[in-house]
Amino acid sequence: MVSNIVLSNTEYNVVGTRPIRHDGYDKVTGKALYGADMNLPGMLHGKVLRSPHAHANILSIDTSKAEAHPEVLAVITSADFADAPDEARMIVAGPPTNLKHLSNNCLAGEKALYKGQAIAAVAAQSAHAAEEALNLIEVEYEVLPAVTTVEEAIADGAPQLHANYKGNVASHSEMVLGDIEKGFADADLVVEKTFRTKTVHQGYIEPHTATAWWQADGRVTIWCSSQGHFQIRDRTSAVLGIPHSRIKVIPMEIGGGFGGKTTIYLEPVAAALSQKSGHPVKVTMSRADVLEGSGPTSGSYMWIKIGVTNEGKLTAVQADLKYEAGAYPGSPVGAAMNCIYSPYDVDNLRLDGYDIVDNKPKTTAYRAPGAPGAAFASEQVIDEICRKLDIDPLDFRIMNGAKEGTRRSYGVVNPVIGCVETNEAARDHEHYQTPLEGPNRGRGVATGFWMNGAG
Structure with a gap:
C-alpha cells in the first residue's frame, strides 16, 4: 500500500490536535440555553398568520375578532412597523438592503408573494390561545397567478411580482475576460449543456425563535x-424604525444555521408585539413555518459552454446563470459568477448572471451561497470533456488549474493558492490510484472555489 503523502512536516499548536470544546460540557449536560429556552416573567406567546396563497393582493385585514379574544393582548400587521421606503440602504456589511423588502418579508404589505409569507401576528397568554386567535383574523385576498421557476418567471406574459422589475429580472450582471469568440474559434472541442437545480432548504434542526422585551424606557432586548x-440588531432597527443603540440582541446557542440564520424573520414581530402588549413575547416557528416562511438556497437555470484543444487545454469558458431570488431580489448569482470558473486558468471568459424574482420564499445563504450549484453545472461539463478526450479528470484539472498570477472572473489576481498542488496530491494518493473492483463502484472528482468574502 502507498503511504499517505506528507504535505507538511511542521508541528502546530492547534492544527492536528484535539482541543476541548468550550461549549461541550454545557451542551452534553443540557445546561446550554437555546432561543426557545427563554422564559421571562409575564411572557406571552406569539403566533404568526401566514398566507395560503403564493401570489395575492391583500385587500383587507380585519383583526377585530382576534383582538376581542379574552387571552389576546396584542395583534399586529405590517402597519405596526415603521414606514419603509422602497429603496436600498447600507444597513449591514455587504450589498445595500431594500428596506421595504426587508420589512415586508417579516410582515407582508400590499401583496403576499409566496405561500407561507407572514401576514399578521398575535400575542396571547398561551400558545393555544394564540393559535385560536389566528383563526379569528379575516384576510381578503385577490389571488393572482404565480410563477415558481426561472423559466416561468421570465416567460412572455408571466405575472409580474414587482412593477419595477420588468420580466421579473431584478438585475443582470456581466463579467468578461479576453476574447470569447476567438477562444471558441481556437477550440477543437466545444461542449455546451443546460442544467436546472431546485430550491433546497438548509434544514437546520432548531427552528427560528425570538423573544423580545420592549421596556418602558423604550429599549428593546x-x-x-x-x-x-x-x-440582527441592525436589520431589526431598520424595520422598527428605532436607533440600533436602543436594541440589544443576546445570542443564544444555535441549533444549526448553515447561512439560513443571517437575517431576520421573527425578531421585529416579537418586538412589536411586546411594545403593543407591554409584556415580553416569545415567537417560535413550527417546522412547517420554517420550510414555508424562511429562505432556502436558490433554484437555478444554467447554460454552460466550454471549449478545449485536443490536448485538453481550455480555450474559452462561458456561462449564463439565472438564479431564483424568491419573492425579493438578492439571489447569490453574483457569488456564483465569482466562483464558477475560478479553479481554472483560462484567458477567455464570459459570464452573464440574472437575479430572478419568483413566488417562493426570499432566498438566504446556504454554505458558500451560489457556488455549489454553479460548480455542479461546470464540473459536469468538464467531466464530459475528459471522457470525450480520454483524459484523466485530475490530470485535466492540473493542466488547467488556477495558480499564482491567474486572473479570476471578477478581476482579482491570485496569490499563492495551492489549487494545482491539491489536485496533484489527490491524484497521487492511494485512494485515487487503487483499482476499482466489484459492481456499483465509481470514483469522481470536482474542483470548487470560494472567496470567503475577502476577495
Whole structure:
C-alpha cells in the first residue's frame, strides 16, 4: 500500500490536535440555553398568520375578532412597523438592503408573494390561545397567478411580482475576460449543456425563535439564535424604525444555521408585539413555518459552454446563470459568477448572471451561497470533456488549474493558492490510484472555489 503523502512536516499548536470544546460540557449536560429556552416573567406567546396563497393582493385585514379574544393582548400587521421606503440602504456589511423588502418579508404589505409569507401576528397568554386567535383574523385576498421557476418567471406574459422589475429580472450582471469568440474559434472541442437545480432548504434542526422585551424606557432586548447578532440588531432597527443603540440582541446557542440564520424573520414581530402588549413575547416557528416562511438556497437555470484543444487545454469558458431570488431580489448569482470558473486558468471568459424574482420564499445563504450549484453545472461539463478526450479528470484539472498570477472572473489576481498542488496530491494518493473492483463502484472528482468574502 502507498503511504499517505506528507504535505507538511511542521508541528502546530492547534492544527492536528484535539482541543476541548468550550461549549461541550454545557451542551452534553443540557445546561446550554437555546432561543426557545427563554422564559421571562409575564411572557406571552406569539403566533404568526401566514398566507395560503403564493401570489395575492391583500385587500383587507380585519383583526377585530382576534383582538376581542379574552387571552389576546396584542395583534399586529405590517402597519405596526415603521414606514419603509422602497429603496436600498447600507444597513449591514455587504450589498445595500431594500428596506421595504426587508420589512415586508417579516410582515407582508400590499401583496403576499409566496405561500407561507407572514401576514399578521398575535400575542396571547398561551400558545393555544394564540393559535385560536389566528383563526379569528379575516384576510381578503385577490389571488393572482404565480410563477415558481426561472423559466416561468421570465416567460412572455408571466405575472409580474414587482412593477419595477420588468420580466421579473431584478438585475443582470456581466463579467468578461479576453476574447470569447476567438477562444471558441481556437477550440477543437466545444461542449455546451443546460442544467436546472431546485430550491433546497438548509434544514437546520432548531427552528427560528425570538423573544423580545420592549421596556418602558423604550429599549428593546431580543434573545435569539443567529449567525451574527449585530446584523440582527441592525436589520431589526431598520424595520422598527428605532436607533440600533436602543436594541440589544443576546445570542443564544444555535441549533444549526448553515447561512439560513443571517437575517431576520421573527425578531421585529416579537418586538412589536411586546411594545403593543407591554409584556415580553416569545415567537417560535413550527417546522412547517420554517420550510414555508424562511429562505432556502436558490433554484437555478444554467447554460454552460466550454471549449478545449485536443490536448485538453481550455480555450474559452462561458456561462449564463439565472438564479431564483424568491419573492425579493438578492439571489447569490453574483457569488456564483465569482466562483464558477475560478479553479481554472483560462484567458477567455464570459459570464452573464440574472437575479430572478419568483413566488417562493426570499432566498438566504446556504454554505458558500451560489457556488455549489454553479460548480455542479461546470464540473459536469468538464467531466464530459475528459471522457470525450480520454483524459484523466485530475490530470485535466492540473493542466488547467488556477495558480499564482491567474486572473479570476471578477478581476482579482491570485496569490499563492495551492489549487494545482491539491489536485496533484489527490491524484497521487492511494485512494485515487487503487483499482476499482466489484459492481456499483465509481470514483469522481470536482474542483470548487470560494472567496470567503475577502476577495
